[in-house]
Amino acid sequence: MPFKPLVFSGVQPTGNLHLGNYLGAIKRFVEMQATHDCIYCVVDEHAITVWQDPFELRRQIREVTAAFLAAGIDPKAHIVFNQSQVPEHAELAWVFNCVARMGWLNRMTQFKEKAGKDRENVSVGLFAYPSLMAADILVYRATHVPVGEDQKQHLELTRDIATKFNNDFSASIVAHGHSAEEGYFPLPEPLTQGPAPRVMSLRDGTKKMSKSDPSDYSRINLTDDRDAIAQKIRKARTDPEPLPSEVEGLKERPDADNLVTIYAALAGMTREAVLKDHGGSQFSAFKPALADLAVSVLSPINDRMKALMAEPDHIDAILADGSERAGAIAGKVMDEVRDIVGFIQSRKRR
Numbered sequence: 313m314p315f316k317p318l319v320f321s322g323v324q325p326t327g328n329l330h331l332g333n334y335l336g337a338i339k340r341f342v343e344m345q346a347t348h349d350c351i352y353c354v355v356d357e358h359a360i361t362v363w364q365d366p367f368e369l370r371r372q373i374r375e376v377t378a379a380f381l382a383a384g385i386d387p388k389a390h391i392v393f394n395q396s397q398v399p400e401h402a403e404l405a406w407v408f409n410c411v412a413r414m415g416w417l418n419r420m421t422q423f424k425e426k427a428g429k430d431r432e433n434v435s436v437g438l439f440a441y442p443s444l445m446a447a448d449i450l451v452y453r454a455t456h457v458p459v460g461e462d463q464k465q466h467l468e469l470t471r472d473i474a475t476k477f478n479n480d481f482s483a484s485i486v487a488h489g490h491s492a493e494e495g496y497f498p499l500p501e502p503l504t505q506g507p508a509p510r511v512m513s514l515r516d517g518t519k520k521m522s523k524s525d526p527s528d529y530s531r532i533n534l535t536d537d538r539d540a541i542a543q544k545i546r547k548a549r550t551d552p553e554p555l556p557s558e559v560e561g562l563k564e565r566p567d568a569d570n571l572v573t574i575y576a577a578l579a580g581m582t583r584e585a586v587l588k589d590h591g592g593s594q595f596s597a598f599k600p601a602l603a604d605l606a607v608s609v610l611s612p613i614n615d616r617m618k619a620l621m622a623e624p625d626h627i628d629a630i631l632a633d634g635s636e637r638a639g640a641i642a643g644k645v646m647d648e649v650r651d652i653v654g655f656i657q658s659r660k661r662r
Contacts, residue, residue, distance in 0.1 A: 315498040319348045320454035322355035322395065325372035326364070327523040329379050331532040331610070332511035335577045340458060342384040344503070351452055351638060352380055354394040354631075357401065357444060361437040374627045375617070379534055381630070382616035393634030395448065400642035404447035405440075407649060411477050412443050416469055446470040449500055451642040456503040464502065471499045484652045496652060509577035514548040517566030535618075538611045542603040545571075550595040557591030559583050571595075575602050578609045 321341060323333070344350055354376045359369060373394050380392055395401050420442055437444075445466050449457055450473075459467050478485065478495025485496045513519045513530040521531045529544055536544070549567045556562060562569040562583070575590075575598075576583045590598050620627060650657050 315453055315455050315494070317348065317456065318452060318454045319344055319350045319456045319458065319503060320353070320449045320452055320500075321350070321458050322353035322358070322448055323376050323380075324355050324359050325369065325376045325394075326359050327372070328531075328533040328535060329376065330521055330523055330534065331574065331606075332521040334379075334383065334534060334610075334613075335509050335511055335574075337458070338379060338383045338385075339577075341380070344458065345384075345386060345390055348456070348503075350390040351454065352385060352390060352392050353448060353638075354380075354392075355448065357395045358441055361435055361441050373631075374621060374624055375535075377627050377631060378617045378620040379613070381620055381627075382613045387630045387634060391634045391637050392630060393638045394631050397631065397635035398451075398639045398642050400451050400639065400646040401444065401447050403646055404451045404642075404649060405444040407653060408443040408446050408450075408473050408477075409440055411480065412446075412469070412473050416472060417442060419465075420469070421465060442466050442469050443473070446473045450474060450497045451645050452638070453498055453645060455498050455500055457500050458503040467500065467502055474499050481652050484654065488648065488651055496648070509573050511574060511577070512566065512570040514544055514570070516549065517568075517570040532606065532610070534610065534613060536610070537614060538607045541606050541610055545599055545603040545606060548599065550599075555587060555590050555593050555595075555598055557587055559587060561587075568595075571598070571602060575605060578605050 321337070323329075323337060329338075341350070341352055354373050356369065356373050359372075364372075377392065377394070381387065385392060417439060446469060449470055457467055457470075474495070474497035477497055482492060482495070486492045490496050511521045513521050513525060514532070515525075515527055515530040519525075519530075523531065525531060529547055532541055532544055548571060550571065551565055551568060553565070553568075555568065555572070556565075562572060572583050572586050572590075575581075576586045579586070590601070647657070
């Protein structure tokens with residue numbers, strides 16, 4: 313029997329969400345609701361692979377949830393929850409730690425980048441978190457995952473873990489009523505919706521917009537009010553030339569390219585269409601148009617986030633409901649995994 317199509321995606325609650333997070337992930341999550349069954353997770357267990365202040369972590373979990381809701385994700389039609397409320401994520405991650413090979417994890421480029429030269433002093437969690445990421449997806453037997461370029465390697469690892477589990481336990485999988493051909497876990501596919509806009513720093517168009525940049529003027533935060541959004545766009549770095557009329561003219565002009573890309577993504581246009589309207593304009597004219605557009609799109613999200621953050625009990629109730637619904641799925645999967653692996657269960661958990 314084919315696996316039921318299901319989308320899983322998660323966002324870490326670490327620091328301010330910014331325009332790049334919105335355009336590259338959250339906006340696309342909202343669009344996916346119309347065509348897929350979706351599970352959206354605030355992956356708080358991933359966040360603690362580096363130390364987090366417990367009081368700040370709680371606030372950030374609620375803030376990511378508020379961003380999901382304010383952007384238009386429907387927590388009744390789909391599932392919105394935080395990872396730590398569904399313990400099956402961590403339990404399946406341990407099983408996967410025993411399936412994955414050290415060599416596989418050693419090849420993960422994100423670990424190398426985050427650990428830097430001090431690899432011996434980082435947490436075991438930072439090294440092993442791709443196993444938890446695989447568990448996040450497969451504990452729901454999800455079939456599709458929206459991924460950016462920096463996560464494609466982790467999705468490949470998830471497929472490798474699923475394949476090895478299916479092979480290692482093939483006889484037991486069949487004995488428990490599943491197809492030998494399909495195995496127990498699906499091999500999740502990347503969900504493509506066309507290329508995500510690559511949003512760069514407002515202070516340096518050659519660097520990705522990042523919450524870790526020391527300059528707050530490098531990014532537009534989802535918590536920024538109207539005045540802050542407009543001011544950051546006015547101060548965004550540009551060059552002295554007018555906008556070209558063709559996309560080809562943006563080559564070697566990273567700051568100009570970035571502002572055109574942001575305008576196109578916010579307006580739902582192509583860059584070609586933006587330049588058709590604004591080609592030949594000076595930035596003194598284009599920046600106010602971009603600021604007006606950004607404020608019109610982002611300020612309602614900001615207003616809704618503020619209202620939601622003022623009602624933490626409401627956010628917590630949504631997370632509790634989502635966790636209950638997510639746990640009902642994950643619990644059944646883990647019951648089957650325990651049987652397949654050979655654990656003795658005096659009672660089924662779900």
